[in-house]
Amino acid sequence: xxxxxxxxVAALAGVSPxxxxxxxxxxxxxxxxTRERVREACRQLGYVPNAxxxxxxxxxxxxxxxxxxxxSNPYFAGIANAIEETAAENGYRVLLSNxxxxxxxxxxxxxxxxxxxxxxxxxxxxxxxxxxxxxxLLEGMPCVxxxxxxGEGCSYVAADNERGAWLAARHLLDLxxxxxxxxxxxxxxxxxxxxxxxxxRALEEQGLTGRVLPAPTDARDMRQWxxxxxxxxxxxxxxxxxxxxxxxxxALKILEAAEEAGVRVPEDVSLVGYDNIEYAALPxxxxxxVSQHKLRQGRLAVERVLRQIRGDREAAxxxxxxxxxxxxxxxxxxxxxxxL
Amino acid sequence: xxxxxxxxVAALAGVSPxxxxxxxxxxxxxxxxTRERVREACRQLGYVPNAxxxxxxxxxxxxxxxxxxxxSNPYFAGIANAIEETAAENGYRVLLSNxxxxxxxxxxxxxxxxxxxxxxxxxxxxxxxxxxxxxxLLEGMPCVxxxxxxGEGCSYVAADNERGAWLAARHLLDLxxxxxxxxxxxxxxxxxxxxxxxxxRALEEQGLTGRVLPAPTDARDMRQWxxxxxxxxxxxxxxxxxxxxxxxxxALKILEAAEEAGVRVPEDVSLVGYDNIEYAALPxxxxxxVSQHKLRQGRLAVERVLRQIRGDREAAxxxxxxxxxxxxxxxxxxxxxxxL
DNA sequence: CCTTTTTCTGCAAACGTTTCCGGCTCCTAT
DNA sequence: ATAGGAGCCGGAAACGTTTGCAGAAAAAGG
Numbered sequence: 001x002x003x004x005x006x007x008x009v010a011a012l013a014g015v016s017p018x019x020x021x022x023x024x025x026x027x028x029x030x031x032x033x034t035r036e037r038v039r040e041a042c043r044q045l046g047y048v049p050n051a052x053x054x055x056x057x058x059x060x061x062x063x064x065x066x067x068x069x070x071x072s073n074p075y076f077a078g079i080a081n082a083i084e085e086t087a088a089e090n091g092y093r094v095l096l097s098n099x100x101x102x103x104x105x106x107x108x109x110x111x112x113x114x115x116x117x118x119x120x121x122x123x124x125x126x127x128x129x130x131x132x133x134x135x136x137l138l139e140g141m142p143c144v145x146x147x148x149x150x151g152e153g154c155s156y157v158a159a160d161n162e163r164g165a166w167l168a169a170r171h172l173l174d175l176x177x178x179x180x181x182x183x184x185x186x187x188x189x190x191x192x193x194x195x196x197x198x199x200x201r202a203l204e205e206q207g208l209t210g211r212v213l214p215a216p217t218d219a220r221d222m223r224q225w226x227x228x229x230x231x232x233x234x235x236x237x238x239x240x241x242x243x244x245x246x247x248x249x250x251a252l253k254i255l256e257a258a259e260e261a262g263v264r265v266p267e268d269v270s271l272v273g274y275d276n277i278e279y280a281a282l283p284x285x286x287x288x289x290v291s292q293h294k295l296r297q298g299r300l301a302v303e304r305v306l307r308q309i310r311g312d313r314e315a316a317x318x319x320x321x322x323x324x325x326x327x328x329x330x331x332x333x334x335x336x337x338x339x340l
Numbered sequence: 341x342x343x344x345x346x347x348x349v350a351a352l353a354g355v356s357p358x359x360x361x362x363x364x365x366x367x368x369x370x371x372x373x374t375r376e377r378v379r380e381a382c383r384q385l386g387y388v389p390n391a392x393x394x395x396x397x398x399x400x401x402x403x404x405x406x407x408x409x410x411x412s413n414p415y416f417a418g419i420a421n422a423i424e425e426t427a428a429e430n431g432y433r434v435l436l437s438n439x440x441x442x443x444x445x446x447x448x449x450x451x452x453x454x455x456x457x458x459x460x461x462x463x464x465x466x467x468x469x470x471x472x473x474x475x476x477l478l479e480g481m482p483c484v485x486x487x488x489x490x491g492e493g494c495s496y497v498a499a500d501n502e503r504g505a506w507l508a509a510r511h512l513l514d515l516x517x518x519x520x521x522x523x524x525x526x527x528x529x530x531x532x533x534x535x536x537x538x539x540x541r542a543l544e545e546q547g548l549t550g551r552v553l554p555a556p557t558d559a560r561d562m563r564q565w566x567x568x569x570x571x572x573x574x575x576x577x578x579x580x581x582x583x584x585x586x587x588x589x590x591a592l593k594i595l596e597a598a599e600e601a602g603v604r605v606p607e608d609v610s611l612v613g614y615d616n617i618e619y620a621a622l623p624x625x626x627x628x629x630v631s632q633h634k635l636r637q638g639r640l641a642v643e644r645v646l647r648q649i650r651g652d653r654e655a656a657x658x659x660x661x662x663x664x665x666x667x668x669x670x671x672x673x674x675x676x677x678x679x680l
Numbered sequence: 681c682c683t684t685t686t687t688c689t690g691c692a693a694a695c696g697t698t699t700c701c702g703g704c705t706c707c708t709a710t
Numbered sequence: 711a712t713a714g715g716a717g718c719c720g721g722a723a724a725c726g727t728t729t730g731c732a733g734a735a736a737a738a739g740g
Contacts, residue, residue, distance in 0.1 A: 051455040053696035055392030072417045115391040256623040283596040284624040393726035396695045
C-alpha cells in the first residue's frame, strides 16, 4: 500500500513537485490559482507529507526533546505540560521521554533525540555522573538542564533548593516548633543535599540542631522508606514537633504512616512538604508546602533553548525563588503540648 | 557544524557505507573483525545514525503513536505508562500526544503520526464525531481505539462502563442507601451515557428511581460544575443518602464541596467514584471507586496494534470487566439517619 | 590446477522532500 | 522594436540511509 507522495500530487495538479512543495509552504512566488489547484489535489489524494523526507531535505525539524525521570510523577507532569505549551506557542512540537530513574534509559533517550536531529533538548538529569556522559552526545545541540545545577558550562534553570527548605523550616520555627526532623536528606542526590542544608541552616540560626534522616541511595525505595521511618517516629514518644519532608510525595507517605499510627496532623505534629504538586491541594490533604514554580521553570527552560537555537550560544543560569504555600498541615505549637 | 555521517565512518574504517550499515545492524554476512573495525570508527567519531534517513530508506519505524485527552490527568497517565511499557517490551518506542479535549488537536496529532509514517496508533477518541474524521487519515494504518466503543469496523479495547456504574450503584444499595444521585451523566459523551444507564438499571432493579444530574457538554467545565452541583446538594435538606460520581476527579470535587458545606463523608453521605486513579488511594482520601484496570487495557491495546502490524487485519473488540474497589467513603446507612 | 561454492563486500538505485539555478513569458520603459 | 525586469515555474542535485545485485576473494571439491 504505497502512500501518496508529492509526485502524485504534482501529476494530478499538472505541475512539478517543486511547485507543490512551494505551494504548500505558502511561498509568494506561486500564483494563487496554482496554489489552489495544488491544494485541491492534496485534498483529493489525502496527501500527508512524509516527515522523514522533510527532515532529510530541510534543516530545522522544529521539534524539542524533553527527558524527565517520570511523567507519571505529578511534579514532572506539570513541568512537561508547561514545556509543551510554551513550545507550541513558538511553533515547536515536543517529544517526551522518561528515564525511569535509569541511567541507561536516559542516555538512550538522548541518543534517540540526536538521531532524530531534534533542534534542542531540555533535560532533568538524574545525577552529576550521567550528566557528564551526555556531553559527547549533545555535541553542539542546544540544551538546557532543569531542576538542579550540576554542570559547569551548561545552561540550566532550577529552583533554589537550599532557600526553599530554609523557608519551610523557618515556617515551622515561627510556629513555635523546636524539635524538627527532615525526612529524606543526603544520599548522593544534589537536590537532597541542598534541601537538607537549607533545613539545617534555618535551625542553626536559632541555635537549634534538628534531625536529618538520610534517605537510601536508590531513589526508587524512597517512598517505602519514608513510610517506615515515619511510622517509627510516630510510635515513639515524645513525638517530634514537626516534620519537613523532602517532597510532597514523601509527605503523603508520612501522612499515611500517621493514619496508621493514629497520630493526627497537624494537631499532634505539623508537616510540610516540597514541590506543590496537585496532590497537595486536594481536599482533605491541604498540605502546606513549597512551590518551585514549575510552570515558570518549564517556560523559562524552553525560552532558553529557543534562544540557543537562534544562535545565542552562551551558557546562562537561572535560579528561581521558591515560595511557601501555606495550607493546613502546620499549626502553632500549643505550649502544654497535646493530650498524647 | 555538519554531523558525522555513515560515509565518514566508512572512510575511517576503510569500508563502504553499505558495510557500515550492515555491520551496525549485526547482520551475519559481515566478518567479525570488519564489524569490530566499524564499531571502533563509530566510537571515535561519535556517530549517531540519522533517524530521518533511516525512516526514508527503510520501511518499519518501530514507533507507536498514542493520543489521549490529557496525560496530566492521572487516569491517562496510568494508561500511557502501561502502553509505553508494553511497547518497550516488544521493541517499540512510543510517541505521545495530548488532544487537550480539542478536536483540532486530536486531528493534528494523528496527522503528525501519519506524517512520521509510524507503524501503528492507539487513540482515546474524544467523541464519535471526531473518530469518524480520523478514518480517511488512518487509511490502512494499524489502529485501536481505547476506552469507549464508538466505531464500527475498528478494533477497540474498553471497560464495560454500564457494568461498572451498575457495580457502584449496587454497592450503595447493598449498604442500605435509597436516595441516590449520579453526578455527571448524559452530555454527548458515550461514556457518560453508559455509566448513567448502568446506575439507572441498578436502581430500577430495586424499584427505585435515582436522580441523574446531567453534566455540561463541554468536558472542560466538568470539574467546576461538579463542585457547584455538589455544593447545592449539600446545602439542601434532607441530604441524599449517597452520591455516585462520574469519575474520581469529579468525586474529588464533591469531597471539596462537602468540606466547604460542612458535611462529612461518609458519615453524612456516602460517595463512590470511578476510575481508581492514584488520587483515590491517597491517605485521608480513601475513595471507594471502580477500577477499569487501565494497566490491562493499555497492555491489551498495544498487543492488538502489534498483531495488526504483523498482518492480522481484522477488527477485534475487547470489553474489560470493571471491579469495585472498596475503601472508606461508603458506609452502611444507619436507620435513624445522622444528627443533621 | 581448475571449477564450483561460499563468504564477504561494494556499487548504485531507491526513499520523498527541499532548494538552487535557470528559463520562459509577459510587461514596461526606452 | 528591443532590452531589461518581474513573476512563475521546472530540472536536478542534494539530504543519509538501506538493500538488491553483482563481483572478488577465499575455500572447497574434483
